[in-house]
Amino acid sequence: MTSVTELAYIGIEASDLDAWERFGVDLMGMQKSERSDGVLALRMDDKAHRWIIVGGDADDLAFTGFACANDADLDDIVAGLRAAGTEVSEGAADLAAARRVDRLFVTTDPVGNRVELIVGLADADTPFRSETLLSHFVTGDGGAGHEFLMERADRQEILDWYGILGFKITDFIKEQVAPGVYADAVFTHCNGRHHSVAWADMPFPKRLHHFMIEVGDINDVGLAYDRCMDAKQPFEMTLGMHPNDEMFSFYVRTPSGFNIEYGWGGLIIDEATWEIKHLDKLDSWGHRAPQVVADLLQP
DSSP states (O other): OOOOOOEEEEEESSSHHHHIIIIIIIIIIEEEEEEETTTEEEEESSSSEEEEESSSSSEEEEEEEEEESSSHHHHHHHHHHHHHTTEEEEEOOHHHHHTTTSSSEEEEESOOEEEEEEEOBBBOOSSOOSSSOOSOOOOOGGOEEEEEEEEOOOHHHHHHHHHTTTTTEEEEEEEEETEEEEEEEEEEEESSSSOOOEEEEEEEESSSEEEEEEEESHHHHHHHHHHHHHHTHHHEEEEEETTTTEEEEEEOOTTTTTEEEEOOOOOBTTTTTTTOEEOOOOSSSOOHHHHHHHHOOOO
């Protein structure tokens, strides 16, 4: 079956690009690619960009770019979406140039999120260089990372739609987080990364709960944790580990109000042998809310 190969880039509409530049470069360890005309582009590797932040009031997810291996695969996926009744339009040349891709189609998923299907994300003119990382961001075959989105539509409709893109279910987690309140999530993959897109039915005001970026050295997680703490950047969750993707990570609030999961050691799955799991805990340990930790530390 034809499939997208990776989550290639993410777009954010943000009200404070200066804050995003400080956050992305100084705290997260990314490299600035571009800053002009109300656009901030950030690099995580040798690609031209992985984050595109555009000026605006939404402070939320603006678009997600999924890459295809070649033109034929892109055309097959577009045809599949159209056959299923989804409107898909080809991006104009100026949009493709802005995204630094060879070809681009634009559509909308069942929740209303803008999806860009692309071929040929360009390499940057210079090698990636971070001023803060000891190691590197883990991208490559796994793409830029994963996004954790709010469901806000029929789950099966969402899964069927993303199935046309080639996404397959990895596992499910449903945990009671308060009396009568559940976090109910499904995780999907399009390559060896445990999940590139996850969906959850849980209270959260944004379209995007978090985007995960992964580093190649566990020490980079600790150093980023300290940088965020020293900068008094609000935390969503402290250090911890998930039982499904085995990611050691923390969650920090972005200038737009959703979160970055900053992690190390994520599971790579083997599609040929993977079996879907149903779990009842979001965390193996840790990932506590900062106020809970503060209360526990009181004498």
